[in-house]
Amino acid sequence: MLKVSEDQIAHELDRYLHQALSQTVVVEKADQASVVVLSLAEFERLQDVDDQHFADAARKANVEGYLNQEHEVRTRLATAMRARRLACIRRP
Incomplete structure (x- = not known):
């Protein structure tokens, strides 16, 4: 960087x-x-990571169930996507 x-x-x-x-x-x-x-290629890679993570989180939420579906989905996805995005950005 x-x-x-x-x-x-x-x-x-x-x-x-x-x-x-x-x-x-x-x-x-x-x-x-x-x-x-950052390069367009890196931006697209990060978008793909977000998309994949969103899909994985949605599948996990569907399997584990929800207490309050709308709130739970938003909370889990926001937390997971934030963590994943930060991990990708901080990679050397």
Whole structure:
């Protein structure tokens, strides 16, 4: 993961867009990460991971049953998707 300031990316956008094809670029503003630039292939991979996880979570919920179906589905899926998304983003 490459970290750059907003000033750096503003001056050398083409360079950092090219970098994003092979690694995630984090754009920091005032020492806070505010934007992530990643390749379309990585974005699509993350979308596929989300879709697969959503399907797995739905199958699990259907097998285990629900206390309150709507609330339970939303809670389980939101928690699972958040954890999965963070795990994917944090991978080196």
